[in-house]
Amino acid sequence: MPCYVYLPAINGLVPPEIVRTIRAFSEFCYLVRRDVHTQGSLEQLSQALARFHQHREFFRSSGVRAEGFSLPRQHSIEHYLDRIWEFGAPNGLCSSITEAKHIKAVKEPWRRSNRYDALDQMLMTNQRLDELAASRVDFTERGMLAGDCLAAARSALGLDGPAITTYAQRREAQSAASRLGSGENEDGGAVDGPRVMAHMTMATTTHSQHGRTADHIAAEFSIPSLCDLIRQFLYHKMGSSGPDPAICSGATLPLNLCPPFSDEAISVHYSATATFYAPSDPSSIGGMRREIIRANPLWQGHHARFDCIFVNKSDHHHGLLGMEVAQVCLLFSFKYQHRRYHCAAVHWFDKVAEGPDEDTGMWVVKPAIRRGHHIMSVINLTSIVRAAHLIGVSGSYEVPEDLQSHNALSYFNTFYVNKYADHHAFDLLHEYNTV
Numbered sequence: 426m427p428c429y430v431y432l433p434a435i436n437g438l439v440p441p442e443i444v445r446t447i448r449a450f451s452e453f454c455y456l457v458r459r460d461v462h463t464q465g466s467l468e469q470l471s472q473a474l475a476r477f478h479q480h481r482e483f484f485r486s487s488g489v490r491a492e493g494f495s496l497p498r499q500h501s502i503e504h505y506l507d508r509i510w511e512f513g514a515p516n517g518l519c520s521s522i523t524e525a526k527h528i529k530a531v532k533e534p535w536r537r538s539n540r541y542d543a544l545d546q547m548l549m550t551n552q553r554l555d556e557l558a559a560s561r562v563d564f565t566e567r568g569m570l571a572g573d574c575l576a577a578a579r580s581a582l583g584l585d586g587p588a589i590t591t592y593a594q595r596r597e598a599q600s601a602a603s604r605l606g607s608g609e610n611e612d613g614g615a616v617d618g619p620r621v622m623a624h625m626t627m628a629t630t631t632h633s634q635h636g637r638t639a640d641h642i643a644a645e646f647s648i649p650s651l652c653d654l655i656r657q658f659l660y661h662k663m664g665s666s667g668p669d670p671a672i673c674s675g676a677t678l679p680l681n682l683c684p685p686f687s688d689e690a691i692s693v694h695y696s697a698t699a700t701f702y703a704p705s706d707p708s709s710i711g712g713m714r715r716e717i718i719r720a721n722p723l724w725q726g727h728h729a730r731f732d733c734i735f736v737n738k739s740d741h742h743h744g745l746l747g748m749e750v751a752q753v754c755l756l757f758s759f760k761y762q763h764r765r766y767h768c769a770a771v772h773w774f775d776k777v778a779e780g781p782d783e784d785t786g787m788w789v790v791k792p793a794i795r796r797g798h799h800i801m802s803v804i805n806l807t808s809i810v811r812a813a814h815l816i817g818v819s820g821s822y823e824v825p826e827d828l829q830s831h832n833a834l835s836y837f838n839t840f841y842v843n844k845y846a847d848h849h850a851f852d853l854l855h856e857y858n859t860v
Contacts, residue, residue, distance in 0.1 A: 442483035
């Protein structure tokens with residue numbers, strides 16, 4: 426089971442002390458991975474370690490580890506704080522690095538040997554691999570690997586257009602063609618570019634198979650009030666005073682105050698890209714990472730996919746106190762009075778409590794429903810921070826084995842906002858005043 430869904434999975438099935446033990450250890454692991462440490466983060470690290478040692482005593486008192494704790498990796502975390510003061514942030518440095526080198530230098534050469542006097546054969550294998558790597562570097566510098574006979578033939582024939590000249594380029598082209606043919610698309614990863622805290626861009630592709638007016642699209646995407654929501658959005662965007670449009674549902678805003686909107690053409694998009702600064706995650710050299718947020722009624726030809734997101738509410742509060750959680754129901758753009766707007770229609774979620782759950786450390790939310798209807802808004806694309814990972818709160822009840830991701834949001838009543846999805850989500854949602 427992936428570690429980022431482990432806590433919600435066990436909560437309610439095991440004693441709370443076990444949940445809190447796993448939570449403290451997870452928080453320690455995420456905190457220690459930070460690319461920069463401060464006095465405050467090191468205090469948080471020390472507190473997480475103290476809570477881990479406190480709660481893990483339940484394993485001793487319950488008889489699971491009656492003889493005590495002598496696990497090497499649990500012992501090694503006691504030295505992290507001093508080593509960070511001495512050498513700085515480890516920033517992802519761990520034993521898995523040496524393990525990866527051990528595989529290349531020992532395990533793979535061993536498998537290539539005939540198992541008789543294997544050491545000499547392993548050393549010879551490593552020596553030849555080093556020579557091949559050095560030769561490749563030398564050949565590349567000399568230009569000997571730039572192009573092949575096919576490129577020379579194209580050049581001699583005067584064919585236009587860029588040729589795929591190298592083996593790596595051919596493999597990449599084949600891989601891209603395979604993804605395109607199967608309907609597979611990337612969901613994000615490291616990306617080069619200037620460092621920005623967060624940036625949203627709409628996909629350039631529009632889908633003309635949908636209607637072009639608000640009424641047609643509202644019927645296709647089951648958003649009956651779409652036209653009214655757009656009018657309320659325009660009320661805020663065109664300079665009228667009032668609540669922040671990123672968090673205002675418009676339910677109390679009289680429509681007679683809103684600009685007219687009925688026959689204007691609307692373009693439907695299936696995705697948008699969130700680019701944000703995430704130096705602790707596997708990112709590019711500049712620390713930038715991207716992810717794709719989707720609102721696709723037929724994802725990969727099977728089921729609908731409507732992602733959940735964080736929406737910026739206030740820059741003056743940390744974590745979920747400064748954000749709201751919503752589900753994207755539609756990504757669209759339109760032009761109004763010579764200006765183009767990129768928007769999202771969203772369902773809102775309400776916080777169940779004033780703070781995170783005491784056992785898991787995660788906020789719990791539920792769909793915002795008034796008078797039997799979801800509270801919805803149209804928001805500006807730029808108010809979206811990034812995707813949110815919600816996990817249903819099952820408690821002690823069994824989850825059906827046939828439950829799929831596309832219907833999970835309609836099955837559960839409440840959801841954990843997963844701060845352990847990745848390091849950026851942890852930094853975004855972690856309550857740094859937790860003791």
